[in-house]
Amino acid sequence: MTTTTAAPPPPVTARHTAAGRAPVRSVHRRWTEHGLVFVAPFLLLYAMFLLWPLVSGVGMSLTSENITGTGGEFVGLANYAEAVRDPDVWSSLWNTVWFTVLSTVPLVLVGLGLALLSHQLRVVQWLWRLSWFAPFLLPSGVVCLLFAQMIFPSGFGLADQTLAAAGLEPGIGWLSEERYAMLSIVATTVWWTVGFNFLLYLAALQAIPVHLHEAAELDGAGAWHRLLHITLPMLRRTTALVVVLQVLASLKIFDQVYIMTGGGPDESTRPILQYVYQQGFTGYRIGYASAVSYLFFALILIVSLVRPALSRRRAEEAAK
Amino acid sequence: MHPSLPTRRRALAGGIGAALGGAATLGALSGCAAPSATAGPGQTRLRFWHLFGGGDGVNMQGMLDDFRARHTDVALEAVTLQWGAPYYTKLGMAGAGGRAPELAVLHLARLAGFAPGRLLDPFDLDLLADLGVREQDFPPDIWRRGRMAGGQYAVPLDTHPMVLYYQTDVCEKAGLMAGGRLKPIVGADQFADALRAAKKATGLPGLVTETLGPDCITPWRLFATFYAQTGGKVLSDDGRRLALDDTKALRVLTYMARLAEEGLMVRRVDYGASVGVFNGGKTAFHLNGEWEISTFRTAGIPFSMTRVPALFGGAGAQADCHAFVLPHQAGRGGAANLAAHTLVAWMLRNSVAWAEGGHVPAYLPVLRDPAYLALKPQSEYRDVIDDVALDEPAWFAGSASRMWIELGAVFSGVLTGSRSPRGALTEAKARLRNLLDTRNPLPGVAS
Numbered sequence: 001m002t003t004t005t006a007a008p009p010p011p012v013t014a015r016h017t018a019a020g021r022a023p024v025r026s027v028h029r030r031w032t033e034h035g036l037v038f039v040a041p042f043l044l045l046y047a048m049f050l051l052w053p054l055v056s057g058v059g060m061s062l063t064s065e066n067i068t069g070t071g072g073e074f075v076g077l078a079n080y081a082e083a084v085r086d087p088d089v090w091s092s093l094w095n096t097v098w099f100t101v102l103s104t105v106p107l108v109l110v111g112l113g114l115a116l117l118s119h120q121l122r123v124v125q126w127l128w129r130l131s132w133f134a135p136f137l138l139p140s141g142v143v144c145l146l147f148a149q150m151i152f153p154s155g156f157g158l159a160d161q162t163l164a165a166a167g168l169e170p171g172i173g174w175l176s177e178e179r180y181a182m183l184s185i186v187a188t189t190v191w192w193t194v195g196f197n198f199l200l201y202l203a204a205l206q207a208i209p210v211h212l213h214e215a216a217e218l219d220g221a222g223a224w225h226r227l228l229h230i231t232l233p234m235l236r237r238t239t240a241l242v243v244v245l246q247v248l249a250s251l252k253i254f255d256q257v258y259i260m261t262g263g264g265p266d267e268s269t270r271p272i273l274q275y276v277y278q279q280g281f282t283g284y285r286i287g288y289a290s291a292v293s294y295l296f297f298a299l300i301l302i303v304s305l306v307r308p309a310l311s312r313r314r315a316e317e318a319a320k
Numbered sequence: 321m322h323p324s325l326p327t328r329r330r331a332l333a334g335g336i337g338a339a340l341g342g343a344a345t346l347g348a349l350s351g352c353a354a355p356s357a358t359a360g361p362g363q364t365r366l367r368f369w370h371l372f373g374g375g376d377g378v379n380m381q382g383m384l385d386d387f388r389a390r391h392t393d394v395a396l397e398a399v400t401l402q403w404g405a406p407y408y409t410k411l412g413m414a415g416a417g418g419r420a421p422e423l424a425v426l427h428l429a430r431l432a433g434f435a436p437g438r439l440l441d442p443f444d445l446d447l448l449a450d451l452g453v454r455e456q457d458f459p460p461d462i463w464r465r466g467r468m469a470g471g472q473y474a475v476p477l478d479t480h481p482m483v484l485y486y487q488t489d490v491c492e493k494a495g496l497m498a499g500g501r502l503k504p505i506v507g508a509d510q511f512a513d514a515l516r517a518a519k520k521a522t523g524l525p526g527l528v529t530e531t532l533g534p535d536c537i538t539p540w541r542l543f544a545t546f547y548a549q550t551g552g553k554v555l556s557d558d559g560r561r562l563a564l565d566d567t568k569a570l571r572v573l574t575y576m577a578r579l580a581e582e583g584l585m586v587r588r589v590d591y592g593a594s595v596g597v598f599n600g601g602k603t604a605f606h607l608n609g610e611w612e613i614s615t616f617r618t619a620g621i622p623f624s625m626t627r628v629p630a631l632f633g634g635a636g637a638q639a640d641c642h643a644f645v646l647p648h649q650a651g652r653g654g655a656a657n658l659a660a661h662t663l664v665a666w667m668l669r670n671s672v673a674w675a676e677g678g679h680v681p682a683y684l685p686v687l688r689d690p691a692y693l694a695l696k697p698q699s700e701y702r703d704v705i706d707d708v709a710l711d712e713p714a715w716f717a718g719s720a721s722r723m724w725i726e727l728g729a730v731f732s733g734v735l736t737g738s739r740s741p742r743g744a745l746t747e748a749k750a751r752l753r754n755l756l757d758t759r760n761p762l763p764g765v766a767s
Contacts, residue, residue: 066761067409068416068439154588173588176532178738262534266729266738282405283722284412284761 061290067281079291089292091267092275093299095182099271100250102186107246108239110190111197116231118198119205129202133195140192144259147188148175152260175261178268185256185269192256193249197242204238205231244307251300272296363395366659367421369414369647370400371407375614379677386673387666394659404535404720408434411647412762415439420647423660428465428641431474432559433715435764441646442471444661451665457684459705462641465713468764474643475664477671478679481639481704482545484629485598485606488622494521494604505629508575515584518604525586527579528597529607531735533590537724539576539731541638542607545628546572548636548709554752559714562752566745572632573734573741580735588736598623610678613698625678625697627704639708640719641682680705715760726751 061079065072083089118128135143151158152174160170174184208231216226254273257263263270263278272292280289372380377400384398399421401407408430414420416439426434434440448454455463458476466474484502491497494517505511518526530538547554552568555561579585586597598606599619606612607628616623628637644664646652667674671681672691680702686692693699711717718724730747733739739747 064759064761068412068435068762070416070438071761071763154593173532176588176590260534264534264536264729264732265532265736266733278722281409282720282725283716283758284409285758286761 057290058294060287061294063287064285065287065290067284067286069286072287075287079288080295082288083292083295086292088267088275089272089295092270092272093296095269096251096253096271096273096296099182099186099253099269100247102182103189103250103253104243104246106186106190107194107197107250108242110194111242112201112235112239114194114198115201115205116227118202129199132198135192136195138192140255141259143188143192144256147184147191148260152184173265176265178265181261181265181269185253185260188260189250189253189256197246200238200242201235204235208234240307240311244304247303248300251303360395363393364655364659366394366396366423366656366663368396368398368423368660368663369407369411369421370398370425371403372400372425373403374611376611376677376679379674383667383670383673386670387663391659391662391666394662396663408720412439415648418648418650420649422646422649422656423663424645424647425477425642426474426645427719428462428474428476428643429711429713430718430721431466431468431643431645432713433718433721433760433762434645435762436468436471436473437764439648439762439764440473441648441652442473443475443646443664444657445472447658447661448475448665451661453665453668453683457668458682459684462682462705462708462710465641465710466643474645475668476641476643476682477667478674478682479639479641479705479708480609480611480679481637481701481708482541482607482628483610483625483637483701483704484627485608485612485616485623485625487598487601487604488624490518490522490602490604494518494526496604502624502626505631508631511629511631512579512582512584515579515605519584522602522604524602525583526603527585527605527607528589528594528603529585530591530594531580531585531587531589532732535720535725535728536591536732537720537728538591538594538608539735540724540728541609542576542735543569543572543727543731544638544709544711545607545636546575546632548638549630549632549634551634553712555712555714555717555756557712559712559717560756562749562756563712564745564749564752568632569745569748570741573731573744575631576731577734577737577741580737585735610680610698610701613678625701627701635704635707636709637704637707639704639710641708641710642679675699714755715762716755716758723752723755726755 060072062074062076063072064075064079114128114132118125118132121128154160154173154176155171157174159174160172163172164170172180174180212230212234213226216230221229252273253271254277257269257271258274258277261269263274273296276289276293276296279285279292283289368384370380380398380400384396388394388396401410408426411420411424411426412434415435420439426440431440436442445455453475462476462479466472466476486496486502488497488500491502494514496503496514496517505514515526529542530536544554547569550565550568550572552565553563556563580587586594586603589597594606594608595612595615597603599616599621601621610625613625627635644667646657646660668681668683669686671683671686672689672695675681675686675692675695675698678698680698681687681692682705687702687705692702711721711723714723716722727748730739730744730751734741734744
């Protein structure tokens with residue numbers, strides 16, 4: 001704002017003078033109008049490909065519509081009632097939540113750790129940043145095939161070879177045994193996406209004023225104290241953001257499971273989105289698949305509304 | 321075989337040419353005809369969708385090229401799509417729009433779920449007969465499976481049963497061979513004995529077959545094969561009720577669990593690895609569909625193939641059939657439809673080339689063709705065509721169907737040891753009931 005007022009006033013047009021408004025406000029108004037023109041294409045696409053499907057999906061979830069777009073009789077809430085009773089909905093929902101829990105914690109902590117490390121390491125900083133962020137640039141298909149075919153194959157993959165080199169027994173079904181499959185997918189996901197959280201944390205770290213640390217150091221605070229009492233508190237807002245973004249991203253898991261285990265073994269890794277896909281595309285039941293996805297949408301909505309509510313309460317408490 | 325055929329064929333070739341030419345002109349005149357950008361002047365555009373990759377894809381490509389060379393009046397566009405659910409999704413949506421390709425391939429056991437009469441059009445049997453293909457040229461059971469509500473919606477090309485591959489060297493060493501062939505194995509105990517002998521000879525499990533992995537279906541094929549041999553049915557004949565016989569199913573599942581527990585089969589192996597293990601040359605037996613013949617041929621291992629032995633009484637083997645179907649077109653008919661029928665008849669009569677990929681041709685005259693009989697080991701198991709066990713007609717059954725994938729996962733647990741036979745049976749029945757309770761999402765004349 002200060003820069004706008006300090007800037008030379010824009011050329012005064014007839015319209016401005018006629019309106020008798022202060023130049024700054026006109027500038028503001030004109031920006032809005034131009035902005036609308038600029039965002040119109042986006043708004044149109046947004047309406048066509050997001051808002052409209054969102055609404056028509058609700059309608060579809062109340063019918064017995066199939067994949068060929070025919071046979072859509074109105075069935076009321078029958079699909080929802082079936083979904084609530086369907087044990088596969090609950091088991092795949094549980095798999096999704098379990099993956100979210102298992103992946104969010106390391107993704108936040110490792111991201112933070114790497115950012116702290118990279119912030120400290122003053123030499124060849126670009127190399128750390130590049131190497132930690134680079135996996136994020138790869139498409140999910142590449143990452144998943146890489147892990148499924150080179151790292152996790154039982155007996156001859158890198159993981160088993162490493163175990164063998166350490167004198168341990170290889171032959172673990174990383175992707176084919178229930179107790180390892182989900183963990184293997186989590187490990188893949190952490191390697192692949194931690195770079196994004198790392199980047200957010202690094203930016204936040206760099207925004208902490210140096211004088212805070214200097215002042216604390218003068219007062220005799222050691223590195224550990226400064227981390228606990230300056231760095232981490234200053235990162236609180238970023239952490240909240242990272243956690244929410246991460247939870248939302250993890251809830252949407254599909255690619256890794258679809259490519260690496262297909263939801264197996266014995267459907268122990270199948271997330272809810274894959275169940276929706278199976279019902280809709282393998283089972284042709286678009287109506288039912290829509291109902292299941294709206295139940296899931298409701299869950300995501302709740303999660304994304306919880307954070308603003310929490311931070312608002314915290315802000316109110318702080319204000320008291 | 322068909323004394324009158326050559327003349328009829330010649331007559332037809334002329335006839336088709338004239339008809340195609342006429343229709344092409346008509347198509348150009350009427351504005352709503354399918355675009356025929358790639359069809360040359362006087363040519364009829366024929367679009368054919370199939371799902372054959374690997375060795376099958378190479379064979380199919382060769383046959384189509386052959387057809388093209390002999391039918392210059394047809395502009396044939398063949399599209400290979402990804403096998404499984406993606407293929408069926410695309411085919412269904414194309415049919416629903418009424419702008420589907422002229423011809424496509426479908427697994428016969430999936431027909432009931434594929435909305436015959438709505439997504440599929442019936443064949444013109446008179447036209448097929450004129451082209452030399454009649455009902456009596458097929459095994460009755462398989463032909464009948466293509467029939468729904470008075471219309472012939474599918475014409476079978478082949479059957480692809482589960483077969484027993486065996487390493488001739490290993491079996492020789494284990495004393496299981498006689499006269500260059502595997503000695504007959506009858507009964508579950510004899511098979512277990514053979515596996516023990518093979519294990520003794522090599523120190524490795526005697527049998528390998530897919531037991532786990534994404535969308536793993538071999539455990540289902542294995543169960544379906546053995547269970548069919550007991551004379552049991554999974555569903556009632558009309559595919560509407562559960563007909564699983566607990567005693568028979570439990571006998572089969574217990575046997576499957578025993579083979580794995582006793583170390584007679586490789587316990588934890590996915591599809592690719594199971595083929596790899598057999599390719600390694602030390603494991604005596606491999607149970608799988610016959611289509612992997614090309615892989616083992618290429619590897620050059622000493623192997624042969626035979627029917628799955630009768631372990632539980634009967635001689636059945638789980639199977640499905642590749643069949644031709646006519647996806648629904650709003651204005652089916654005319655030259656394009658004639659060309660589709662011509663291709664079907666041509667492929668059937670020339671299916672010796674197709675049999676090279678291991679499949680047993682469904683067109684009976686080919687089964688008696690010396691060229692086919694000379695194919696070894698393909699012709700060794702040809703009589704299986706009379707005993708194949710297709711899934712009962714239900715919308716959720718057939719290749720790559722929900723039933724296969726869900727029950728494959730359940731029976732996988734029996735082989736890997738994570739489910740007891742009894743637990744697996746309970747779970748399988750629960751899942752089948754669930755599928756039976758779900759309304760067919762693509763109802764056609766069959767439902």
